[in-house]
Amino acid sequence: MQREQTPLQRIVADFAESRLALAGLALFTLILLAALFAPLISPQNPYDLAQLDVLDSRLPPGSRSGDGLTFWLGSDDQGRDILSGIFYGLRISLWVGVASTFCAMIIGLAMGLCAAYFGGRTDGVIMRLVDIQLSFPAILIALILLALLGQGIGKTIFALITVQWAYYARSARSTALVERRKEYIEAAMCLALPPARIVFRHLLPNCLPPLLVIATVQVAAAVALEATLSYLGIGVPITEPSLGLLIKNGFDYMLSGKYWISFFPGIALVLTIVSINLVADQLRDVLNPRLQK
Amino acid sequence: MVVQTARFAVTGLICAALSLAGTLSAAAAELRIGLAADVTSLDPHFLNVAPNNNAAWQIFDALVHVDANARLAPGLALSWRAIDPTTWEFKLRKGVKFHDGSDFTAEDVMFSLERPATLAASPGPFTGFVKPIAAKKIIDPWTIQLKTAAPYAMLLHDLNSIFIVSKKAAAGAATEDFNSGKAAVGTGPYKLVRFARGERIELARNDAYWGGPRRAAWDKVTLRILPADSARIAALLAGDLDAIENIPTADLTRLKTNANFRLEQKVSWRTMLLHLDQYRDHPPGLGDKSGKQLAKNPFKDARVRLAMSKAINRRAIVERVMEGHAIAAGNLVSPPVFGHVDALNAEAYDPETAKRLLAEAGFPDGFALTLHAPNDRYVNDEQVAQAVAQMLARVGIQTKVETMPASVYFAKARAGEFAFALLGWGSFSGDLALRALLATANADKGYGAWNWGRYSNPKVDALLEQGFATLNETKREALARAAATLALKDVPLILLHHQLASWAMKKDIAYSPRTDEYTFARDFRPN
Numbered sequence: 001m002q003r004e005q006t007p008l009q010r011i012v013a014d015f016a017e018s019r020l021a022l023a024g025l026a027l028f029t030l031i032l033l034a035a036l037f038a039p040l041i042s043p044q045n046p047y048d049l050a051q052l053d054v055l056d057s058r059l060p061p062g063s064r065s066g067d068g069l070t071f072w073l074g075s076d077d078q079g080r081d082i083l084s085g086i087f088y089g090l091r092i093s094l095w096v097g098v099a100s101t102f103c104a105m106i107i108g109l110a111m112g113l114c115a116a117y118f119g120g121r122t123d124g125v126i127m128r129l130v131d132i133q134l135s136f137p138a139i140l141i142a143l144i145l146l147a148l149l150g151q152g153i154g155k156t157i158f159a160l161i162t163v164q165w166a167y168y169a170r171s172a173r174s175t176a177l178v179e180r181r182k183e184y185i186e187a188a189m190c191l192a193l194p195p196a197r198i199v200f201r202h203l204l205p206n207c208l209p210p211l212l213v214i215a216t217v218q219v220a221a222a223v224a225l226e227a228t229l230s231y232l233g234i235g236v237p238i239t240e241p242s243l244g245l246l247i248k249n250g251f252d253y254m255l256s257g258k259y260w261i262s263f264f265p266g267i268a269l270v271l272t273i274v275s276i277n278l279v280a281d282q283l284r285d286v287l288n289p290r291l292q293k
Numbered sequence: 294m295v296v297q298t299a300r301f302a303v304t305g306l307i308c309a310a311l312s313l314a315g316t317l318s319a320a321a322a323e324l325r326i327g328l329a330a331d332v333t334s335l336d337p338h339f340l341n342v343a344p345n346n347n348a349a350w351q352i353f354d355a356l357v358h359v360d361a362n363a364r365l366a367p368g369l370a371l372s373w374r375a376i377d378p379t380t381w382e383f384k385l386r387k388g389v390k391f392h393d394g395s396d397f398t399a400e401d402v403m404f405s406l407e408r409p410a411t412l413a414a415s416p417g418p419f420t421g422f423v424k425p426i427a428a429k430k431i432i433d434p435w436t437i438q439l440k441t442a443a444p445y446a447m448l449l450h451d452l453n454s455i456f457i458v459s460k461k462a463a464a465g466a467a468t469e470d471f472n473s474g475k476a477a478v479g480t481g482p483y484k485l486v487r488f489a490r491g492e493r494i495e496l497a498r499n500d501a502y503w504g505g506p507r508r509a510a511w512d513k514v515t516l517r518i519l520p521a522d523s524a525r526i527a528a529l530l531a532g533d534l535d536a537i538e539n540i541p542t543a544d545l546t547r548l549k550t551n552a553n554f555r556l557e558q559k560v561s562w563r564t565m566l567l568h569l570d571q572y573r574d575h576p577p578g579l580g581d582k583s584g585k586q587l588a589k590n591p592f593k594d595a596r597v598r599l600a601m602s603k604a605i606n607r608r609a610i611v612e613r614v615m616e617g618h619a620i621a622a623g624n625l626v627s628p629p630v631f632g633h634v635d636a637l638n639a640e641a642y643d644p645e646t647a648k649r650l651l652a653e654a655g656f657p658d659g660f661a662l663t664l665h666a667p668n669d670r671y672v673n674d675e676q677v678a679q680a681v682a683q684m685l686a687r688v689g690i691q692t693k694v695e696t697m698p699a700s701v702y703f704a705k706a707r708a709g710e711f712a713f714a715l716l717g718w719g720s721f722s723g724d725l726a727l728r729a730l731l732a733t734a735n736a737d738k739g740y741g742a743w744n745w746g747r748y749s750n751p752k753v754d755a756l757l758e759q760g761f762a763t764l765n766e767t768k769r770e771a772l773a774r775a776a777a778t779l780a781l782k783d784v785p786l787i788l789l790h791h792q793l794a795s796w797a798m799k800k801d802i803a804y805s806p807r808t809d810e811y812t813f814a815r816d817f818r819p820n
Contacts, residue, residue, distance in 0.1 A: 049679070049694075050686035054606075054613045077614070078679050151695070233668055238675055239682065239694045252522070252543040 014286040024278025031272050035090040042084035043069055047240045053079045058253065061260050074260035076249050082260060085246050086268045092153060092242040093272065097223035100160035105215050107161065108168020113199050113207065115169070116176030126169065133166040139228060146234040156235045160222050171214055175207040209287040216280035220273045227269055243269045324511040324802075324817055327525040329539035331518050335488050336471035337456035337479075338409045340417045346454075347811045348516065351496055352392075353456035353479035356383060356402065357449050362629040363562055363721055363808045365449055369397065369457055369480065375764045378444040379427075385435040390501045391459040392484040399431040404460035412468070421739055422451040444762040446769050450721045482509040482815040493517045496814065504815070514814040529554070529797060536798035538812040542616040542673055548797045555820075559806035560620060560627045561794040562719040564726070565671060567664075567681070567787040569598055569713055572747035576712030578663030582691050591660055592712070592746070598784040599640075600650035604688040605681060606642040611790055614676045619790040625718070625726040625777060627791040629808050632723020632773035637781060639788065647688045659689025665706070666715035668696040672792050678715055681789070706745055714745060717792070719809065724760045724773035731780050732757055748785035 005013070015021060034041065045051055056065040056079035063071050065079070073082040115126040133141075145159040179185060180203065188198050227244030229235035231251075236242045241249065243265045250261025330344035337349035358368035370383040389397040406429060409419035425448060428440040441448060459478040466476035477485045482504060483496035496514040517534065519525040522541045526548075528534045540548060540556070548554050569592040570576035580586055591597040607621035621639035626632055651659060662685075666678035675696045682692035697705075706714055720726035733749040734741030740754070741747075753776050760772035781788075794810045803820040807813070 048686075049683045049692060052683050054609050054680040054683055057613045077676055078683065079613075150697070233696075237694070238668070238696050239679060252541055255523075255526070256543050256547045258543075 011286050015282055018282050018285075021278050021282030024275045024282075027271060028275040028279055031090060031268075031275060032094065034087050035094050038084075038087035038091050042081070042087045043072075044081040044084040046080045046084045046088050049239060055079065058258050058261070060258075073264045074258075076246065076261045077253070078249075080241075082246070082264050085241060086243070086265055089241060089243040089246055089265060090268060090272065092236060092240070093223050093226055093244075093269070096153060096157055096160065096226045096242070097219045100157045100164060100222050100226075101215050101219045103157070104161045104164035104218070105168050105211060108165040108170075109172045109204070109207070109211060111165070112169040112172025113176050113203055116173045116180055117195065117199050117203065123173075127173065130166045130169050133163075134170070138163040138225060142225065142229055143232070143234065146229060151234065151237050153236055153240075156226055156229060159229070160225060163225070164218055164222065167214060167218065168211055171210055172207055175210055176203055179203055179206050213280065213284040213287055216276065216283055220276040220280065223269070223276070224273055243272075322511070323513040323515065324536070324814060325515045325517060325534045326812060326814060326817070327517050327519045327528055327534045327537035328812060329520060329522070329525065329537075331491055331520060332488075332494065332516075333490070334468055334472060335474075335477050335485065335494075336412075336468040337458065338405075338412055338419050339415050339468045339471075341419050341454070342417055343810070347813075348494055349456050349479075350481065350811060351483045351494075351514070351516070351814055352477055352481045352485050353458065354481050355453050355456055356385075357452045359453055359721065359809065361559070361805055361807045364629075364631065365453070368453075369402075370452075373449065376438075378762075378764060379441050381439045381441075381448060382432070383437050383439070385437065386503055387435050389480050389503045391462070391480055392478045392499055393459065393462060394501075395459060395461055397457070397459075397480050398434040399437045400434075401457055401460045402437055403429060403431065404464065405455060405457045408458065408463065409455070419454060422454045424739075425451065444764060446761050446764050446766075447725065450725065453721070483514055486513075491518055509815045510818045511814065516814070526797075529799075535802055536796060536804065536812075536817060538794075538796050538810075539672075540795040540797050542614075542618050545616060545618055545795060553800055555798050555800050555802065555804075557796045557798070557804045557806045558618065558793045559808055560629065561792040561810050562627055562630055562721075562808045563671070563717045563792045563794075563810065564622050564625055564627060564719070565619075565677065565715065565717050565789040565792065566622070566625075566730075567713060567789065568711075568716055568730075568745040569601075569786060570711075570746055571785070573712075577710060578665075578693070578712050580661050582658065582661050584661070587660060591654065591656055594654045595783055596650045596654040597656065598787070600647040600654070600688065601685060601690065602640045602784055602787045603643045603650070604647040604690070605640070605684050605787065605789070607639050607790060608642065609684075610677060610680050614673055614680050615790065615792075618672075618793045618795065620793070622788040622790050623781075624723070625730065625781070625788070626720055626723045627808065630720065630722060632726075632770055632777060634723070634774045634777050637778065639790075644684075644688050651689065656689075659691065661691040661693070662713050663693045663695055663711075664713050664715070665702070665711040666694065666696045667699040667702040670699040670702070671715075671717040674715060674717075677789065709745075711745070716743065716745065718743065721809075722773060723777050724757055724769070727753065727773070727776055727780060728757055728761075731785050746786060748780070748783070750780060750783065750785075753780045 053066055056075050057077050059071050059075045061074040071081050075081055111126050115123040141163045142159040145162060149155040185202060188202050226235055230242045230244030231248045236245055246265035247262045253261055332344050332348040334340055334345055337353050354369045356368055356370040358366045360366045369386050371386045373381055373383045376382050391397060406423050409423055425441045425445045426439050427442045430438045432438060462478035463476045470476035472488055474485045482499055482502045484499050486495040486497050488494050494516040498509045498512050502509055525537045526544050529537045549556050571592050574590050575586055576590055611619045611621055623637040623639040624633050664678055664682055666674050668675040678694050682694045685692045718730060728740055729743045731744055731748050732740035733754050734744050734747060756772055756776035760769050763769040796804055796806055798804055801820050803818050805816050
C-alpha cells in the first residue's frame, strides 16, 4: 500500500527525478555558499583598496604578488585577485538578483491581485501601466534610470525592480482572474469576509506557484541584467566590481592575450545563470499541474 | 631541392613585390583614418573642442600655426612683428587660393576675426580668442595691423585658434552651410567632399595648397569616426583603415610587435593632474573615517597636499597603469612646451614622509575622501583614479572612487560638486596652463577658468600678467618659468603624468606625430 504524500514531499520527489536539475541545484548551492562566505574564503578583500597594489596588476594565473599572495586565477588591472573578485562579485550579483526579484515579485503580486479582484477602473489603470512598462525594452529603462540616479548597488536594485515588476503583475492578474471565479472564492465572498482577507488568505496562496517559477527564472535574468549594466559601466561602483564589471575591466586586454581577467568571471557568471535556470526549469515542470503524471 | 627552394624564393619575391606595388599605389590614392571622437560640426567658429578643431585643420588654415612641438610657426601670415607694445603687423602669404579658386586677402582675415562674435548660439565660443583685439586695420591686401588694448603677448597663440574662412563663401552662412559643404571653403591642404555627421568626413586633395604638393600626399582622405577603441583597432587590423589615432595602452604592445603595422608616439601636451578644493571649509565627500565632518578642510594645509603628492607612486602608474606610455610629471606642461621648467622634477614616492606630514598636520589617522574622475575622457582615466586611491589608502587616506561619463563629469565639476577631481590639461605654454588652472579665478579677465581648487596666489597672478604683457619671447618664457616654480612650490594641485599620444598605421605609411594630439592627414606620407 502506497503511503500518502504531502505536497511538499511530492514536489521534492518529482524534482529529484531529473539528474540535471539536481546537478544544477548542487552547483547553485556551492555558488551560494561561496558568495555567503566570501569574506572567509577569499585570499584578499578585493574591495579594500589598501590591500591592492597596482604593481601586481595583470599577473597571469598562479603568479605571486609582492606580498606573497598567490593569484590562482591571476589579477586584474588594479592588482586585484580574480578569485577573490569572483567570490565578492557573486555576492553582489546574487544579492542584486535575489533582492530585486523578491521586491519586484511582492510589488507585482500586490498590483496583479488588486487588478484582478477589484476589476473595472483599477484593473484598467494598473494593466495600462504594465503595458507601457512592457513596451520598453528592460535594458533601456534600466539605462535611463541609472543615468539619472548614478551608480550604486541600491540604485541598481531599484532599477531592476522597476523593470521587473510588470511581469509579475501580468501573471498574477491572469492567474487570479481564473481563481476568482472558482467556488471557494465565491464561498468566501458569501461569508462576507473583508476583501483584504479574501485576497491575501484565499487568492494569494493559490496564485503563488506560477509566480515562483517566474521568480526563479527572473533571478537569472536579473543577474544577467545587472552584469550587463555593470559591463556598460553604469551599475556598481568601479572600486566594488560585480561579475559584469570584472568582465568589462578585462575586456580591453582580451586581444592582448591577458584572457584571465575577463574569462574566469565570465565562466562564474555563466555557471551561476545556468544553475539557476536548470533549477527553474525543473521547478516549472514540477509545479505545472498539466504535466502531472 | 636547391632549385626548388630557389624557385620558391623567386616566386615569393615576385609576389611580394607585386603586392607591395599594389598596396603602395592604392595607398597613395586614398588614406583612411580612424578618429576617436565625434566631430559635431564643420563650422570652424562654432564649437571650440579638439575633435572639431582637428577636422577644421584639414580644411582651413590660421594666420599662425604651431609645429609638431607646439611652437609657433608661420601659417597664412608669413611674418609678424610688434611695431609698438600694443600694435602687431602681419604680412600675409601671397598667392594663396581658396578651394573655390578665389584669392586669399586681408578681407578674409578681417571677416574671419569678426565671425566668432556673430555666432550667438555657439555652445563653446571662440570669442575669447578675438576679444583682446581692440582694433584692426587693413594696410594693403597682404598686410594687416591688429591693436590690443594693453600689451598682450598671447595674441599669436590666440590667432592660432581662429580659422580663416572665405569671406565670399561664408558671408551670412550659418553653421548648417558649413556642414553641407557650401560654406566650408578654406585654404587648407584638403577640400571637403562630404560630411556625414557621426560617421565620416570625405576629403579631396587641394592641388593649389600653399604648403606645396608634397605636403598632401593623398588624392582622397576619409576620416572615419570610430569612438569605440576596440572597433577602431579591429578596423585597422582588418585593413579597413590605414591609420588610427588614440591607441588604448592595452593594445600598444600588441601593435608594436605586429610587423604589419607601425606605431608612432610623442609626448602629448596633456598633463594629468588632481585638483584639490582649497576654498571651502567642508568640501563635499571629505570626512573622517567614520563619515563625520572634519573640523577643518585638510586640503587648506600645504603639508597635507604635499603628503598626498608624496604618497603617489608615479612610476608605478606610468609603468603599470599606463604600461610605459606616459612620463611622470613635475610640470604643468610637458617637456617640449614653452615654459617647461627642467629643474622641477616629479615628486618622489615617499610614503613614510607622507605619513609623517599627515601626522604633523593633525591627521595621524588620516581622513576619508572621494576622488572623482571621468571614465571616457582620458587614457585609462578610471584606472589611474583607482591606482591613486590605492596609494592614498596605504598612507591612511581612505579613498572612494566615483567615475562617470565626461558629459556629466565636467558639468558637475564646474558646479563645484567635487573636492578632489581628475583633470587632463593641454596648453601651448606654461603661462597659459597657469592662467587656466591656478590663476585666481576672475571671469572678466579670463583667469582661473579651470581652477577647480580655487588656489590663489597674488604673486603668481602678478608674474602672469607681467608675462602676458611682455612681447619678448625669451623674457616671457623666463617669467612663465618663475610663475610656475612659485606656484608649484605650494603643491596647489597634484601632478600625475604627461600622456604619450599614439598613432598606429600600416607599415608602408609614415607619420610625424604632434604634441597637440591632432591627427593631420597631411602629415601622413607613403613610406
